[in-house]
Amino acid sequence: MRTMKNIFSKLMLVAVSVLIAGNIATAQEKIAPKLRLSYIKHMSGTSEIKARAYSKKGKEFEPCMGVTIGFYKDADEEQLYKKQDVDHMGETTVLLSEQDASAFRDSTGQYHFYAKIEKNTKYKSAEADLAVMSATIDAEFKQENDSTKVLKATLMVYDAASKKMIPGASMPLKCGVKRALCLLPVGKELNNTNDQGQIELSFPNDIPGDKDGNLTIVVKLEEDDNYGTVMFEKTVKWGVPLLHPDNPLASRSLIGSRNNAPWFMVVVISSILIAIWGYLCYIVFGLYKISKSGHAGS
Amino acid sequence: MNTITSINELTKDLQPRKFGLRGQLWTTLLVLIVLNGFVSYYFQLKNGLSVTDMSNYVSWGIYISNFVFFVAISLVGSLISAILKLSNAKWSIPLTRIAEIIAVANIMFAGLIIIVDMGRPDRILNLFMYGRIQSPIVWDVLVVMTYLAISILLLYIPLLPDLALLRDKMKDIPKWQHQLYKILSLGWTGTEAQYKILHKSVNGLAIVIIPVALGIHTVTSWLFASTLRGGWNSTNFGPYFVAGAFVVGAAAVISLMYIARRYYKLERYLNEDIFDKMGKLLVMLSLVYTYFTINEYLTPAFKMMEGERSLIQDLFIGGFAPMFWGVQIFGVIIPVFVMLFRKGRKPLPLFIVANMVIVGAWFKRYLIVIPTLFHPYLPAIKQNGVPSAIHYFPTWHEWSITIASLAGSMLIITILFRYLPFISMWEIAEEQHIELDPIIPAVEKSKN
Numbered sequence: 001m002r003t004m005k006n007i008f009s010k011l012m013l014v015a016v017s018v019l020i021a022g023n024i025a026t027a028q029e030k031i032a033p034k035l036r037l038s039y040i041k042h043m044s045g046t047s048e049i050k051a052r053a054y055s056k057k058g059k060e061f062e063p064c065m066g067v068t069i070g071f072y073k074d075a076d077e078e079q080l081y082k083k084q085d086v087d088h089m090g091e092t093t094v095l096l097s098e099q100d101a102s103a104f105r106d107s108t109g110q111y112h113f114y115a116k117i118e119k120n121t122k123y124k125s126a127e128a129d130l131a132v133m134s135a136t137i138d139a140e141f142k143q144e145n146d147s148t149k150v151l152k153a154t155l156m157v158y159d160a161a162s163k164k165m166i167p168g169a170s171m172p173l174k175c176g177v178k179r180a181l182c183l184l185p186v187g188k189e190l191n192n193t194n195d196q197g198q199i200e201l202s203f204p205n206d207i208p209g210d211k212d213g214n215l216t217i218v219v220k221l222e223e224d225d226n227y228g229t230v231m232f233e234k235t236v237k238w239g240v241p242l243l244h245p246d247n248p249l250a251s252r253s254l255i256g257s258r259n260n261a262p263w264f265m266v267v268v269i270s271s272i273l274i275a276i277w278g279y280l281c282y283i284v285f286g287l288y289k290i291s292k293s294g295h296a297g298s
Numbered sequence: 299m300n301t302i303t304s305i306n307e308l309t310k311d312l313q314p315r316k317f318g319l320r321g322q323l324w325t326t327l328l329v330l331i332v333l334n335g336f337v338s339y340y341f342q343l344k345n346g347l348s349v350t351d352m353s354n355y356v357s358w359g360i361y362i363s364n365f366v367f368f369v370a371i372s373l374v375g376s377l378i379s380a381i382l383k384l385s386n387a388k389w390s391i392p393l394t395r396i397a398e399i400i401a402v403a404n405i406m407f408a409g410l411i412i413i414v415d416m417g418r419p420d421r422i423l424n425l426f427m428y429g430r431i432q433s434p435i436v437w438d439v440l441v442v443m444t445y446l447a448i449s450i451l452l453l454y455i456p457l458l459p460d461l462a463l464l465r466d467k468m469k470d471i472p473k474w475q476h477q478l479y480k481i482l483s484l485g486w487t488g489t490e491a492q493y494k495i496l497h498k499s500v501n502g503l504a505i506v507i508i509p510v511a512l513g514i515h516t517v518t519s520w521l522f523a524s525t526l527r528g529g530w531n532s533t534n535f536g537p538y539f540v541a542g543a544f545v546v547g548a549a550a551v552i553s554l555m556y557i558a559r560r561y562y563k564l565e566r567y568l569n570e571d572i573f574d575k576m577g578k579l580l581v582m583l584s585l586v587y588t589y590f591t592i593n594e595y596l597t598p599a600f601k602m603m604e605g606e607r608s609l610i611q612d613l614f615i616g617g618f619a620p621m622f623w624g625v626q627i628f629g630v631i632i633p634v635f636v637m638l639f640r641k642g643r644k645p646l647p648l649f650i651v652a653n654m655v656i657v658g659a660w661f662k663r664y665l666i667v668i669p670t671l672f673h674p675y676l677p678a679i680k681q682n683g684v685p686s687a688i689h690y691f692p693t694w695h696e697w698s699i700t701i702a703s704l705a706g707s708m709l710i711i712t713i714l715f716r717y718l719p720f721i722s723m724w725e726i727a728e729e730q731h732i733e734l735d736p737i738i739p740a741v742e743k744s745k746n
Contacts, residue, residue, distance in 0.1 A: 066345045088346065122345075258430040269431055273440065279506060280447055283455070286495045287484060290458065293492060294485025 031055045033064045035117050035128040039228030043137055047101050051115050053090040053126070063090025067123050072114040073104055075129065083118070108160050109134060130228070134158040135168060137232040139219050141203075149203035149238055151175065151186070153219040155193050157227060167197030171221060175199070177207055178216035178233070186217075209239020302566075302730050309467050311564065312719045312726075320561070321716075328709040335702020338695040339414065347417045349695040356671040356690035361415035363663040364700050367546070368408035368707065369442070369518050370539070370659065374547025375401025375449050376511030380504040389575055391729060392567050392721045393551055396558065398453040399720060400550050403710040405446045405514075407703050412442075414699055434520045441514045448510055452503045454482075455496060459724035462486035475717070515539045522666070528606040529670035538590040544583045546659035549652040552576050554711070556649035558720060567721055570644060577643030580652070584634045591626070609673040618669045621661055629658015 033055045041047040049071060053064035067086055071094050073079040081103075084092040096104075104111045111132050119125040139153040153175065155168035172190035176183035187201040199219075209215045215238050220231040244250070252260045302308050317325065342349050352359045378397030382390040413419045429436040461483035465476065486492060519539035522530035532538075552573070559568040598606045599614070613622045633651035636642035642651070672688050692700070714720070726732075 065348050088348075254432050256432070258428065258432075261431045265431060269437070269440075273444075276444055276506060276510065277447075279502065280444075280451065283451055283499045283503065286499050287455070290486065290492050290495055291484035293489060294483075294487050 029122075030119075030124050031064070031122060033067065033117050033123045033126045035069070035115060035126045037113055037115055037128050037130040038223065039111070039113065039130055039132050041135070041228060041230045043230070043232040045098050047096045047098075049094045049096065049113050049115070049130075051086070051092050051094075051128070053086050053117055053123075055123070063088065064117070064123055065090060067120060068118040070116050070118055072116065073112075075112075075114055077114060077116060109158050109163065110160070132228040133160065133226050134165075135221060135224075135227040135230045136165065137173070137219050137221065137230050139217075139232055139234065141217070141234070141236050141238070143238075147205065149205065151201045151203050151217065151219075153199050153232065155197040155221060155230075157197075167195065168193055168221075168227075169195045169197055171197070171224070173199050173219055174222055175201055175217070175219050177239075178218050183218055203238060205240075207239050208242045209237070211241055211243060213237050213239045213241040215239040302726070302732065305463075305727060305732055306467075308723050308727055308732065309463060311567070312721050312723050313464060313468055314715075314717050314719060315562065317716060321712075325709070325712055328705045328712060331705035332702050332709060335699045335706070338698040338702070342414075342695055342699065343419070349693060351690050351693050351696065353688075353690070355674060355688045356668060358415075358667050358671060359690060360664065360668075360692045360696055360700050361411055363667040364660075364703060365408050365411045365415070366518060366539075366663040366666065367660050368404045368411060368703075369515055370543035370546050370663070371550050371656075372401045372404040372408060372445070372449070372547070373511050373515055373540070373543035374551055375405075375452065376507045377544055377547055378551060379452055380507045380511070383504050388729060389572055391725050392572065393555060393576070394725070395453070395456070395718075395720050395722050396554050397547075397551050398449060399711055399714045399718075400547070400554060401449045402446070402453050403707040403714070405442065405449055406710065407707045409442055409446065410706075411700075411703050412439075414703070434517060434524050437517045438514075438521060441510065441517050445507075445510050445514045448503055448507045452500070452507060455499050455503070456722055456725070457718065458483055458486045458492075458496060459488060460719045460722060462488065463723055464719070478717075512540055515543045522670075527670050527675065528609040528673050529666075532594060534590060534593050538587075538594055541583065541587040541590045542659065542662065545580065545587045546656055548576065548580045548583055549655035549659070552580065552648055552652035553656060556645050556652075558715070559645065564721070567726070573645045573648050574640070574643045577637045577648050580648075580655070581634055581637045584630055584637075584655070588630055588634070591630070605673075605675050609669060612669055612672065613665065618665060622665055625658045625662045625665060628654050629662065630655075633658075 033053050036052045036054070038050045038052075039047065040050065051069045051071075053067050053069065054061045055064055056062075063086070065086065065088055067090070068083055069086060069092055070077070070083045071081045073081055081100075082094055084094060086092045101111065104113055106112060111134070113130045115128050117123060117126040135155065135157040137153055137155050139151060142150045142152065144150065153173060155171055155173060156165040157168040157171075158164075159166045171193050173193060174183070174185070174189070175187050175191060176185045178184075184207070186203060186207075187199075191199040191201065193199055203217075207215060214235050216233055216235045217238070218231060218233050220229060221227060222229050224230075249256055250260065252262050254262065254265075256262075302311075338349075350359060350361075374397045378390055378393050379401075383394065413422060416422065425436070425439060429439070461479050465479040465483050468476070468479070516536035516539065519535040523532055523535035525531070555568050555572070555576070558564060595610070595613075599610050602610070612618050633655050636647060636651045641647065668690055671690070674688075
């Protein structure tokens, strides 16, 4: 019998090893990924480094899932800043405070970011770097007496030669209102700045805002080769107050939120659950009585 | 059933026995398959659902069809333990516990396979914390849990006298096993009061389990029917699912009782008469199921409404036609034809056709879930520029996890068969008027 048991345990060990090896083997065809970095500066003070890992499959690009990306302060990858896993889109974002961002800045005022995909069982390693200069956007919101609304934005960029911020002339700025999924454009698609680095737009009067008429207005320089993305955001009461007299989600209905389930449904389902589970508790209590009488008798 | 004269004879026949070589090999095989499933699940946890072939269009794959299969097969607990019991069908007494063991093992894996289908199983608690009571998914979770609880109680409570018998009569067993029987028997002594509680509880549970069992499969059908999609948008779905579940559940009991009869030599308990009756029952259930199947496909096929047309064509004459007609012919028509004859209801032929029904039922669940997702009402646009965005064939990980879940449920059944009497000894004794003193002296008294 002992021999039989030994044979079984060995058989199981071999079979488990084979199965595990089989599973690992399927996961070991390594893919060469690509890595792309982008930089977004928010005028509120924070900034982001966004990394996207992807690979080419046929004619299409697909996200690399399950990889870890290391962010470094130097090209030799000795000063690690952070390691992060990508999401299902193969992306990850590192948030930087003003102080954190200054650690990436060199003596010429340029920011250098280095990143590397850590190799794993599925993907090979890949590297990328990004160098950007500092830029700022500021905006004024003016309302004339005849209710004309004017938005005036100024772009300033860092000049390495003079080591000063100078107006960013002839650069394209996007302007719009922040919506749930994207930016509702205001003005032209791209508004080129003048010699003073400024744009001036007359703002429409009929954009729906929240219930108080608030709009979040965004001015941005987008994916510039030298400065990355710079984004200015401000909430202004320039919208038309939006009232929701009949919000179906706010009333008790099938499509309502969990706190707005129809009363009949809450009552019926709760009653059924309480009745059945109450009865089951009563049955369990019966088991307790059986146990008690059994042990008392013995 | 041939007359049994003493409790010792009954205990000798029905007490749990050590596995022989075949039993050990079978258990080892199941353990290996389950382990392989764990390895695959590890890779799924690590890499996410990307290891499956599910996508935006075919977002439910064999995990969900397997879930529906598990729920269906578990319904047999209510058929045998409740419906036949309440209709006073004494011949079904030896089947009650087999049916409950099948129900418990399968409903457990129905719950587990749903978690496997979740990309983020760590967020399972969110379902309870933030779930909307308006959602059929929440109803399904509630009803699966309730059915599991009732099935466990319905398996456990009638086991008490038998566990006490094992505690007192099985001497040459390991200490832990004896201790286990001692703990699980709750100090059962067979007093009149204990029997009164037992009978009352079992009868009550037998009544409660019927609406819950109908509920579990109806609610599962509503997961589909409450969605506006071709093939699912049907008012027939609730009763159709229930009818199909009774068929596969009855087939599973037949299959298991044949194995038990053959392996444990229990011909006088699981006799040909029981097989004959189960065969007739399966024929009746299959015909009811066929009636619903005709209802389910004939009216949409007659109308050929835009949206449903492509699905029906795909099932009848398209890519899914071999599977569709295979299920109807080998899973329903041939088994019914065989079982119409007395010779077809003998143990071996019945065992063979029951297994055909079970396999057909698994593929039927595949046909319910996947082809519909191939035919969305919204046009299938290119996905990442690939024209054929709609595709699905289970990956190696999906197969190994699904097969592991099936093996897992069989492993639980095997373990329960190894350590519990799978035919109720005290109920047989009660029926045969055998004195079970000192364990069951009060049976007749409590009944009177």
